[in-house]
Amino acid sequence: MQTxxxxxxxxMPLLGFGVYQIPVEDTERAVSEALAAGYRLLxxxxxxxxxxxxGRAIRSSGIAREDLFVTTKLWIQDAPAEDNTKxxxxxxxNKLGLDHLDLYLMHQPFGDVYGQWRAMEAxxxxxxxxxxxVANFYPDRLIDLIVNNEIAPAVNQIETHxxxxxxxxxxxxxxxxxxxQSWGGFAEGKNGLFTNSLLAGIGKEHGKSxxxxxxxxxxxxxxxxxxxxxxxxxxxxxxxxxxxxxxDEQMAWIAALDTGSSLFxxxxxxxxxxxxxxxxxxx
Numbered sequence: 184m185q186t187x188x189x190x191x192x193x194x195m196p197l198l199g200f201g202v203y204q205i206p207v208e209d210t211e212r213a214v215s216e217a218l219a220a221g222y223r224l225l226x227x228x229x230x231x232x233x234x235x236x237x238g239r240a241i242r243s244s245g246i247a248r249e250d251l252f253v254t255t256k257l258w259i260q261d262a263p264a265e266d267n268t269k270x271x272x273x274x275x276x277n278k279l280g281l282d283h284l285d286l287y288l289m290h291q292p293f294g295d296v297y298g299q300w301r302a303m304e305a306x307x308x309x310x311x312x313x314x315x316x317v318a319n320f321y322p323d324r325l326i327d328l329i330v331n332n333e334i335a336p337a338v339n340q341i342e343t344h345x346x347x348x349x350x351x352x353x354x355x356x357x358x359x360x361x362x363x364q365s366w367g368g369f370a371e372g373k374n375g376l377f378t379n380s381l382l383a384g385i386g387k388e389h390g391k392s393x394x395x396x397x398x399x400x401x402x403x404x405x406x407x408x409x410x411x412x413x414x415x416x417x418x419x420x421x422x423x424x425x426x427x428x429x430x431d432e433q434m435a436w437i438a439a440l441d442t443g444s445s446l447f448x449x450x451x452x453x454x455x456x457x458x459x460x461x462x463x464x465x466x
Contacts, residue, residue: 184223185425187407189337190360193285193314196252197402198422199224201409203366207233209413214240216415221422226409227279228256228290229271229464234278242280253281256290256318257299258464264298272306287312288340292324292450293460297331304334314338318366319450322355329359340364343406345382345397346374348441353406364407369397373446381436389427392420399424400437 185197200217202210202225210233214225218240227237234255241251255275260267272287287306289299306312316338317325329335339356343349343365353363370376382393389396394410398421401408410421429437448455 184221185402187362187405189314189362190335191314191337193337195286195314195338195362195407196222196224197405197407198222198398198424199226199252199254199407199409200418201226201366201411202233202237203228203231203411205231205233205411205413207236210236211240211243213413213418215244217418218244218246220415220418222418223250224252224254224407224409226254228258228288229275230256230258230290230462234275238278238280248281252285253279254286254288255279255284256288257303258290259294259460259462260299261463262295262298264295265302268299268302269306272302272312276311283311283313286314286316286338288315288338289317290319291459292317292320293456296324296328300328300332304332307334316340316361321450322352325356325361326359329361335359336361338362338364338407340366342367342445342447343401344368344370344446345376345379345400345437345440346370346442347445348438350404350438350441353404362407363405364409365401366409367447368401368408368410369394370446379440381440385429385433385436388433389429391424391427394421395424396429396437399427399429400434403429403434 186194200222303315307315314337316336318340320339339361356363377393382396386396398408412418
């Protein structure tokens with residue numbers, strides 16, 4: 184497995200396994216099969232409701248903790264955000280059954296972001312969150328967070344796929360030492376991704392599937408990818424991407440697929456902001 188070095192020296196796998204939208208009853212099995220297939224980066228979140236199942240799979244795997252890289256995410260916290268962030272972290276840690284996280288991400292750029300970040304900085308200094316970062320932060324919010332705080336985010340997990348490539352933003356993040364990570368790498372199949380003739384043609388040249396081409400394109404750009412699947416054969420396929428390399432010409436062809444727009448939702452949309460801000464977790 185190839186890795187990237189985060190801005191604080193922590194090594195993070197370039198390819199991992201995501202559990203977003205995996206039903207709770209299927210999560211333990213799926214994570215167990217992913218670990219058996221060779222994945223060592225696991226990505227979950229408090230908002231997914233399946234941290235406990237991820238934790239059970241980790242414990243039953245027999246894999247040493249130091250060989251795993253576990254990420255979970257903080258949901259928007261009520262005031263006082265600083266205290267509630269620390270409590271939310273402990274809740275996630277307990278559900279996962281771990282004594283530390285490798286990466287803790289702020290899931291949304293809303294609420295008392297500064298209070299939440301101060302608490303996350305404290306967790307990082309204590310060593311219980313080896314690295315801290317954000318998700319869904321657009322450039323203005325990310326730079327604001329960086330220039331007004333002591334610790335810069337190590338990672339920003341954002342929508343990134345062939346139809347919304349975020350190349351300029353990746354360059355900006357690189358300038359500030361922030362690692363880009365993709366969510367929605369397959370665009371959930373939107374825009375006919377899995378039947379796209381260009382991607383299929385590139386795959387045929389390499390003896391690979393469209394999914395493998397997309398994951399190779401992401402990781403070859405230095406974008407961390409966390410594909411999700413509930414099928415063991417697909418998990419094995421998705422991790423089998425480091426035995427070929429896309430040519431510069433093929434990378435340029437894929438670059439031409441970029442529409443420059445989200446296929447999901449816009450964090451600048453007031454209705455989306457309101458909907459996210461009003462959502463509260465039971466825990």
